Amino acid sequence: MNINLTPGPSQLFYTVPDHARHAFKEGITSISHRSKTFESYFQKATEGLKELLGIPTDYFIFFTGSATEVWEKSIQNLVENSSMHLVNGAFSNRYFEIAKQLGKHAQKMDAPLGQNFSSIPITNYGTELIAITQNETSTGVSLTNDFIREVREKNSEALIVVDAVSSMPYPALDYSQIDSVFFSVQKGFGMPAGLGVWAVNPRCIEKAESLLARGISIGSYHNLPTLLLNALKNQTTETPNVLGIYLLSCVVEDFLRIGIKKIRQETDYKAAILYQALRAHPLMSAFVKDESAQSKTVIVADCGEHSIRISNYLSEHGFNPGEGYGEKKKSQLRFANFPAHSKEQYERMVDLIENLR
Amino acid sequence: MNINLTPGPSQLFYTVPDHARHAFKEGITSISHRSKTFESYFQKATEGLKELLGIPTDYFIFFTGSATEVWEKSIQNLVENSSMHLVNGAFSNRYFEIAKQLGKHAQKMDAPLGQNFSSIPITNYGTELIAITQNETSTGVSLTNDFIREVREKNSEALIVVDAVSSMPYPALDYSQIDSVFFSVQKGFGMPAGLGVWAVNPRCIEKAESLLARGISIGSYHNLPTLLLNALKNQTTETPNVLGIYLLSCVVEDFLRIGIKKIRQETDYKAAILYQALRAHPLMSAFVKDESAQSKTVIVADCGEHSIRISNYLSEHGFNPGEGYGEKKKSQLRFANFPAHSKEQYERMVDLIENLR
Numbered sequence: 001m002n003i004n005l006t007p008g009p010s011q012l013f014y015t016v017p018d019h020a021r022h023a024f025k026e027g028i029t030s031i032s033h034r035s036k037t038f039e040s041y042f043q044k045a046t047e048g049l050k051e052l053l054g055i056p057t058d059y060f061i062f063f064t065g066s067a068t069e070v071w072e073k074s075i076q077n078l079v080e081n082s083s084m085h086l087v088n089g090a091f092s093n094r095y096f097e098i099a100k101q102l103g104k105h106a107q108k109m110d111a112p113l114g115q116n117f118s119s120i121p122i123t124n125y126g127t128e129l130i131a132i133t134q135n136e137t138s139t140g141v142s143l144t145n146d147f148i149r150e151v152r153e154k155n156s157e158a159l160i161v162v163d164a165v166s167s168m169p170y171p172a173l174d175y176s177q178i179d180s181v182f183f184s185v186q187k188g189f190g191m192p193a194g195l196g197v198w199a200v201n202p203r204c205i206e207k208a209e210s211l212l213a214r215g216i217s218i219g220s221y222h223n224l225p226t227l228l229l230n231a232l233k234n235q236t237t238e239t240p241n242v243l244g245i246y247l248l249s250c251v252v253e254d255f256l257r258i259g260i261k262k263i264r265q266e267t268d269y270k271a272a273i274l275y276q277a278l279r280a281h282p283l284m285s286a287f288v289k290d291e292s293a294q295s296k297t298v299i300v301a302d303c304g305e306h307s308i309r310i311s312n313y314l315s316e317h318g319f320n321p322g323e324g325y326g327e328k329k330k331s332q333l334r335f336a337n338f339p340a341h342s343k344e345q346y347e348r349m350v351d352l353i354e355n356l357r
Numbered sequence: 358m359n360i361n362l363t364p365g366p367s368q369l370f371y372t373v374p375d376h377a378r379h380a381f382k383e384g385i386t387s388i389s390h391r392s393k394t395f396e397s398y399f400q401k402a403t404e405g406l407k408e409l410l411g412i413p414t415d416y417f418i419f420f421t422g423s424a425t426e427v428w429e430k431s432i433q434n435l436v437e438n439s440s441m442h443l444v445n446g447a448f449s450n451r452y453f454e455i456a457k458q459l460g461k462h463a464q465k466m467d468a469p470l471g472q473n474f475s476s477i478p479i480t481n482y483g484t485e486l487i488a489i490t491q492n493e494t495s496t497g498v499s500l501t502n503d504f505i506r507e508v509r510e511k512n513s514e515a516l517i518v519v520d521a522v523s524s525m526p527y528p529a530l531d532y533s534q535i536d537s538v539f540f541s542v543q544k545g546f547g548m549p550a551g552l553g554v555w556a557v558n559p560r561c562i563e564k565a566e567s568l569l570a571r572g573i574s575i576g577s578y579h580n581l582p583t584l585l586l587n588a589l590k591n592q593t594t595e596t597p598n599v600l601g602i603y604l605l606s607c608v609v610e611d612f613l614r615i616g617i618k619k620i621r622q623e624t625d626y627k628a629a630i631l632y633q634a635l636r637a638h639p640l641m642s643a644f645v646k647d648e649s650a651q652s653k654t655v656i657v658a659d660c661g662e663h664s665i666r667i668s669n670y671l672s673e674h675g676f677n678p679g680e681g682y683g684e685k686k687k688s689q690l691r692f693a694n695f696p697a698h699s700k701e702q703y704e705r706m707v708d709l710i711e712n713l714r
Contacts, residue, residue, distance in 0.1 A: 004387045009599060017381040024374040029549035030361045032679075065422025065551075068595035072577045098577040186596060192386040194422075194551055194598030220429045220455040238425035239543060241551025241598060242366060322389075 003345055004336075006322035007137050007166050007298045011340040013190025019250040020192075020243070029243050038242060039234035041249045046231070048252035052260055053168070055199055056175050062227040063240055064196035067165045067184040069222070071098045073198070074180065075129070077208040077224045078159050079104050080216060084125040086117060086151075088143070089136035090326050095163065096131070114139050114300075116293040122150050128207075129159045132178075135167035137187075138325035140300030140334065141293050142167065145174045152177040159203060167297045168197075169255060169339070170267050179203050185244065188297065189251050190340035195244035200224065255339065263339050270337050270346040271296040277350045282357060284310065287332055299335040300324070307331055313356055319349045360702055361693075363679035364494050364523050364655045368697040370547025376607040377549075377600070386600050395599060396591035398606045403588070405609035409617055410525070412556055413532050419584040420597055421553035424522045424541040425451075426579070430555070431486070431518050431537065432456045434565040434581045437573060439464065441482040441515070443474060443508075445500070446493035447683050452520065453488070471496050471657075473650035479507050485564075486516045489535075492524035494544075495682035497657030497691065498650050499524065502531045509534045516561060524654045525554075526612060526696070527624050536560050542601065545654060546608050547697035552601035557581065612696065620696050627694050627703040628653040634707045639714060641667065644689060656692040657681070664688055670713055676706045 004011040023029055031037050046061040055061070064070055075083060075098060085096035085108040099106035107127070111117050130151060135142045152160055159179040164171055168183040175181075180200040186193035208224035218224070221237045230237050255263060275294060278286045278301055287300040303310050307323075307330055314321060324332030337346070361368040380386055388394050403418040412418070421427055432440060432455060442453035442465040456463035464484070468474050487508060492499045509517055516536040521528055525540040532538075537557045543550035565581035575581070578594045587594050612620060632651060635643045635658055644657040660667050664680075664687055671678060681689030694703070 002384065004384065006387075006389055009387050009389060009596065011387055012381070012384075016386075020377065020381055024369070024377055027359065027361065027369075029373075030363075030366050030369055032363055032366060033550070065426065066595040066597070068578050069422065072579075101574070101577040101580075103574045184596065192598075192600045193390070193596045194601060217458070217460045220458040221425050222429075223458075238423040239366065239541065239550045240423070241549075241601075243549045244551060244598075 001318035003319050003341065003349075005320055005341065007334050007336040008184070008187040009193045010187055010336045010338055011190060012192070013251055013254070013340045015254050016191055016247060016251065019247050023243055023246050028246050031242065033236055033239050033242055041246045042234040042236070045245055045249035045252060046234075048249060048256060049197065049199075052252055052255055054172065054175070056201070059175070059199050059201050060205070060228055060231055062198045062200070062231055063236060063245060064198055064222060065194065065241070067163070067182055067196040070182040070196050070198045071095045072102065073219060073222050074161050074182070075099045075102050075104060077211070077218045078161065078180075078204055079129050080211055081105050082107065082127045083129040083131060084109070084127040084158070085131045086133070087111065088116060088133055088141045089113070089139035091137050091165070092131065092133035092163070095133065111141070114141060114287050115290060116141055116143055117147065118290065118293070122154050124154050125158065127155070127158055129161055130155055131161050131163065133163040134171060134173070135164060135295050135297060137166040137298055140288050140295040140298045142295035144292060145172075145177070149174065149177045159207060166336075167295070169260065170264060170297050172264070175201075185248055187336065188338045189248065190338060191244065191247050191251060195241050195248065197248075266343055267296050267337055267339070270341065270343060271299060273346060273350045274299050274335060274337070274353075277353045281353065284353065287328075297337050299337055301333045301335065302331065303333050304331050307333055310356065314349065314352060317352050319345075319352070358675035360676050360698065360706075362677055362698065364691050364693040365541070365544035366550045367544055367693045367695055368547060369549070370608055370611070370697040372611050373548055373604060373608065376604050380600055380603050385603050388599060390593055390596050390599055398603045399591040399593070402602055402606035402609060403591075405606060405613060406554065406556075409609055409612055411529065411532065413558070416532070416556050416558050417562070417585055417588055419555045419557070419588055420593060420602060421555055421579060422551065422598070424520070424539055424553040427539040427553050427555045428452045428455045429459065430576060430579050431539070432459050432461060434568070434575045435516050435518065435537075435561055436461050436486050437568055438462050439484045440486040440488060441466070441484040442488045443490070444468065445473060445490055445498045446470070446495035448494050448522070449488065449490035449520070452490065456488075468498070471498060471644050472647060473498055473500055474504065475647065475650070479511050481511050482515065484512070484515055486518055487512055488518050488520065490520040491528060491530070492521060492652050492654060494523040494655055497645050497652040497655045499652035501649060502529075502534070506531065506534045516564060523693075524652070526617065527621060527654050529621070532558075542605055544693065545695045546605065547695060548601065548604050548608060552598050552605065554605075623700055624653050624694055624696070627698065627700060628656060630703060630707045631656050631692060631694070631710075634710045638710065641710065644685075654694050656694055658690045658692065659688065660690050661688055664690060667713065671706065671709060674709050676702075676709070
């Protein structure tokens with residue numbers, strides 16, 4: 001037994017190796033991305049994602065090489081001049097940096113490390129795009145629907161883009177309050193890395209088209225109008241990661257069979273027992289103190305000087321947590337809590353943590 | 358038996374399913390792209406490619422989501438104002454279109470359909486970048502090292518970027534005459550799609566850095582300085598297609614074991630017997646008449662009204678050629694000739710073609 005609890009790439013969902021074996025056996029890796037067979041996988045993946053996550057039918061879903069790519073493409077396609085980035089850790093800060101690299105007037109608001117924005121009043125930012133990292137993989141800080149709703153209320157004219165890279169499929173987002181969401185598949189979907197998923201509503205398409213009409217460069221093969229033109233045929237612009245899209249169509253079907261309600265309940269349960277263990281532990285504690293800001297899918301533990309000892313102890317028993325991020329590399333451990341991690345595994349790991357003194 | 362002869366995605370190289378099985382079994386799909394293990398695959402793939410293809414040691418090799426992405430990134434990073442595109446088919450024309458979309462002053466020179474540029478005098482184009490599609494997948498027109506050398510001689514100041522998407526690893530390019538080459542892995546390398554390979558020399562890095570220093574946007578996470586910063590650590594900027602990079606490291610090792618000389622000889626042999634059959638055939642003929650322009654890796658046959666009948670006949674015997682491209686969709690067939698296609702398969706297919714009257 002060797003359970004990968006790093007927050008991404010993470011443990012494969014248990015069905016994935018079989019789906020991959022089928023793909024190789026049936027020659028799915030050699031099919032044309034212009035074939036009816038490919039179109040059926042594209043359609044199954046995108047329609048399945050809408051059903052699983054409750055994404056409205058008028059949204060469009062596109063595939064990219066990574067979620068990092070969506071950072072770039074969302075700025076290029078949705079921002080003429082200015083974006084506002086709500087920064088709650090290293091990854092939301094990279095999104096901000098990318099906007100600056102692309103020559104936009106990017107501003108940011110930093111939450112204190114390990115906290116959400118509850119101490120910072122939300123105002124009208126007078127900006128075109130607000131970037132919200134719903135689940136910050138570096139800190140384990142999560143933002144609520146209520147918070148996103150408040151941002152929207154004060155900024156009705158801005159496009160709200162939500163990075164849910166390390167929480168999907170867990171969060172029940174209120175899509176009436178956002179315009180776009182994106183994530184990658186090597187975390188909550190338990191798949192091999194190499195595929196980003198980008199959902200946008202018609203407002204985003206209109207914005208990209210208006211930039212294009214005014215002669216502003218919005219990129220080429222992966223700009224929104226080009227992605228849309230192909231997605232309407234259940235195709236992609238370029239030769240994509242066909243295997244990845246096929247595997248996603250299979251995993252989404254598996255998740256639909258299990259039911260999103262059960263996936264969310266199990267995620268809540270596993271998070272609850274781990275946070276409970278951290279509250280009571282003499283050597284470890286939750287980095288995020290405010291319970292309403294505690295991520296259910298990336299649980300970050302302050303371990304101080306005991307990090308390596310705890311990590312080694314868990315590894316000896318088959319559980320491999322992630323290191324802390326950046327300056328917290330040596331003093332924290334991060335525990336992914338994805339559908340690939342079973343209740344039984346979490347119970348066993350929490351027992352081990354409780355037994356460590 | 359079901360042999361895929363479409364020019365991409367194409368037949369898997371025979372070792373790939375086993376390599377993939379190993380990757381899933383050993384948890385390679387879950388490893389961190391910041392781990393030593395990943396770095397070892399990155400290094401094995403890039404150093405192996407240099408050895409296999411004879412790429413000079415001072416070149417850098419980067420990974421993208423697709424070769425289409427390299428069209429975009431090469432223009433963004435290597436062109437301030439103008440590029441010249443030698444267009445010998447639909448894909449070289451898309452490269453040209455992308456340069457225009459990115460707001461560059463892009464010019465093109467069209468070869469007559471199915472021909473190379475032998476009828477067009479090469480001059481100094483007074484441009485920053487010259488895009489050469491060494492093997493045009495839509496027409497089966499291939500360009501020689503001598504031609505590239507002449508372009509270089511007349512344009513020593515321009516960067517020469519070679520699209521070898523559907524010919525690698527076959528062509529023995531003269532790297533002293535070019536500055537960059539790119540390709541994808543679902544063709545000659547017989548791998549699942551979803552990975553582009555981009556090799557650049559130091560002149561390309563300098564050009565990107567000079568654009569950046571002058572405040573020109575060269576993109577973000579996949580601009581050349583950022584790709585380089587990570588590649589020097591055998592890493593990638595984003596979470597990449599880890600499985601793809603691992604499989605490439607394995608296939609390159611397999612190809613090195615076989616030897617590039619033998620791969621090229623077998624490619625020549627298979628091309629020779631198919632072109633020979635086309636020369637003698639009452640219903641089919643080579644689309645590219647000039648032998649020096651005939652691609653060895655994508656062999657395009659004019660079949661007129663007999664296309665569907667010939668395609669069905671070959672399919673019944675397990676061989677699936679690709680359709681023609683664009684306006685030639687119904688009147689041509691395209692035969693990939695990659696390392697995944699064995700001599701024995703080609704001999705059998707050529708027998709079938711010869712027996713068809």
